Amino acid sequence: MYMSLEYILGKSLEGRELEEEEVLFLLEQKEKVTLDRIFETARKLRERYFGTKVFLYSFVYFSTYCKNNCSFCYFRNSNDMPPRYRKSVDEIVSTAMKMKAAGIHLIDLTMGEDPYFIDHPERLTEIVRRVKEETKLPIMISPGVLADEVIDELIRAGxxxxxxxxxxxxxxxxxxxxxxxxxxxxxxxxxYAKKQGMLVEEGLLTGVGNQLAEYVKSFEYMKRLGASQVRTMTFIPQKGSPMGECEQGSFLSELLNIAVMRLIFPKLLIPASLDVDGLRGLEERLNAGANVITSIIPPKEGYAGVANAVYDIDEGHRTIEGIQESIHKCGLRSATAEEYENWLQSRQNETRRLPA
Ligand code: SF4
Structure with a gap:
């Protein structure tokens, strides 16, 4: 198949689907001038569907206990180095209310696969119900693998x-x-969650042994799933984990994945996570086509990040004020709560019409 960068970028701009080989061709690019063209096209597509809006997600990591032993994770069960805590419902609600007052658009309730909640899912449901009732904000849950009936309960809770x-x-x-x-x-x-009407986020990690062709497979799965938010994140070696001495993943590979995902999924949400390296790299991620800033964490309340447990948190850099300068430098602005709600509702209507 004949490959031309401009032909492929043109196809994306015309809203045509890219072939597997074309996606792979984009991922293989290394020259700065070529990468800049891909990033520029990604920004154009973002602008077409989102204008200058950026959405802001808080990150409430309410339990750092986990029964699993993922080899890349700092919070794996057998690592005795991380801070272990489990926040009370009142603490979680109070944090969520502060994040709402600061202007956050969504509360991301995250935990490890903590048996305290996994074996008693009503405790998890209670958190979701209380946070929804008090904040009235959209809620994302990131609790690991759940049984179908627990997913049903969490949907009912909001x-x-x-x-x-x-x-x-x-x-x-x-x-x-x-x-x-x-x-x-x-x-x-x-x-199952998607079939029941939830919006779903799927993600991949770069630098853990994935080949480029496997990123293409991941993008295909994201499409089949009907994901509404797609994320790529760089692997960071974690102390006390089996991959602690491995080389850190390539930042450029993450940026290129973000841009290529924007070409494939122009209408979806693509995060620029503060969890990889705090404020550093935020502008590059936005300039690669991301349109959601995730992992905004309230300072000095004892919450941890995942890839970076403490970096930039208590200094207040992972706050809404802390990120404003970077957003403006990229010619973007924080969306209003109403703009996020409108996007959410229209996506919910759209995905309910998609085949599950
Ligand atoms: S917290 Fe998540 S990534 Fe870490 S060990 Fe548990 S399941 Fe794996």
Whole structure:
């Protein structure tokens, strides 16, 4: 197949689907001048569907306990280094209210697969119900793999989004990264949530042994799933984990993935996470086509990040005020709560019409 960068970029701008080989061709690019053209096209597509709006997500990591032992994760069960805590419902609600007052658009309630909640899902439901009642904000849950009936309960309690990252769609690599966990059960949980009307976020991790062709497979799965938010994140070696001495993933690879995802999924939400390296890199991620800033964390309240447990948190850099300068430098602006609600409702209507 004949490959021309300008032909492929032109196809994206015309709203035509890219072939697998074309996506792979984009991912293989290394020259600065070529990468700049891809980033520029990604920004054009973002502007077409989102204007200058950027959405802001808070990150409330309310339990850092986990029964699993993912080889890339700082909070894996067998690591005794991370801070372990479990926040009370009142603490979580109070944090969520502060984040709402600061102008956040969505509360992301995240936990490890903590048996305290997994074995007693009513405790999780209670958190979602209280946060929804008090804040009236959209809620994303990131609790790991859940049973179908628990997903049903969480929807009834007010959860709008389910985030569950496969990290790779290569089963062998999955087995190494998430040892002892069921690849299919993880897929089933997000597919079930989607079928029940939730919006779903899928994600992949770069720098953990994925080949470029496997990123293409991940993008295809995201499309089949009907994901509404798609994220790519750079692997950071974590102390006390089996991958602690591995080389850090390439930032450029993350940026290129963001841009290529924007070409493939122009209307979807693509995060620029503050969790990888705090404020550093935020502008590059936005300039690659991201349109949601995730992992905004209230300072000095004892919450941790995931990839970076403490970096930039208590200094207040991962706050709404802390990110404003970067947003403006990129020619963007924080959306209003109403603009996010409008996007959410129209996407919910659209995905309910998509085949599950
Ligand atoms: S990635 Fe999630 S499921 Fe895996 S060990 Fe870390 S907290 Fe647990």
């Amino acid at each position: 959860a709008d989004w389910y985030a569950l990252y496969q990290e790779t769609h290569n089963r062998v690599l999955f087995g190494k990264l998430r040892a002892g966990q069921d690849y299919q059960a993880r897929l089933h949980a997000k597919e």
